[in-house]
């Protein structure tokens with residue numbers, strides 16, 4: 001019976017963690033010390049230690065031990081901070097229906113359909129954002145900003161990966177733009193690096209997102225981690241481009257992933273546009289984010305925002321979804337190859 005109780009308690013604690021972490025009180029599990037207690041309640045064990053002692057000084061045992069059955073007050077944690085500091089926000093619960101408000105009202109609920117990517121962790125960063133719209137294309141009086149289209153595809157990819165059981169960190173975020181089914185995506189300069197304002201200086205902006213990824217990586221136990229950078233290129237109007245995949249210098253894993261991605265795209269093109277063929281390429285490039293992030297990384301340029309044929313690929317939300325789905329399949333293949 002006692003055993004069952006423990007299992008039941010564990011279930012409650014794991015399943016309802018996001019709810020519990022908003023509560024200010026909790027009772028320690030058997031044998032738990034302050035650090036473990038804080039960590040289980042989603043607090044920063046190092047930074048919140050002093051605050052915890054102060055709040056509970058009358059209820060602690062010898063050498064600040066926790067007493068069985070005693071309810072302790074937890075240091076407060078803002079929603080924003082909780083989100084940033086929780087390295088595993090997505091796969092903790094047993095329930096299959098999940099919610100990610102970043103996807104917007106229409107898409108925020110999603111279902112975990114498989115465990116194909118269980119144990120993997122992805123860091124998805126859409127190019128540009130904040131003060132930088134990236135490349136700009138023009139169609140019928142509309143200004144197409146690279147960042148908006150890259151962001152929409154990135155969110156779709158994130159949702160797809162989550163549905164396959166992955167853990168996903170969305171590095172560049174917009175407070176209100178979820179996944180949008182519009183042709184012309186409204187432009188905004190409000191996106192942040194996980195809640196932090198983006199600096200005006202380009203190098204500092206790239207550094208900010210790279211540092212963010214590296215700090216999240218340090219908190220992740222997953223063996224398979226991949227950073228994905230999504231862009232839409234800008235070349236001369238006449239140049240129709242296929243998808244380009246870049247990997248970091250000396251990165252064997254990156255090269256493998258880029259090749260797998262290219263093959264996956266080529267096979268889908270053969271199926272859907274057999275007469276066209278696929279001329280996407282894979283190459284090494286010394287780009288800041290590739291050189292300065294620790295996980296195996298892939299940098300994707302999904303077409304030319306100035307070219308009218310390529311623009312079709314981005315304007316139609318179904319095509320943006322297809323790009324995300326293919327990337328998701330490429331990542332599943334790469335993960336399977338890595339085992």
Ligand SMILES: [Zn+2]
Nearest residue numbers: 127134231232
């Ligand atoms: Zn770009």
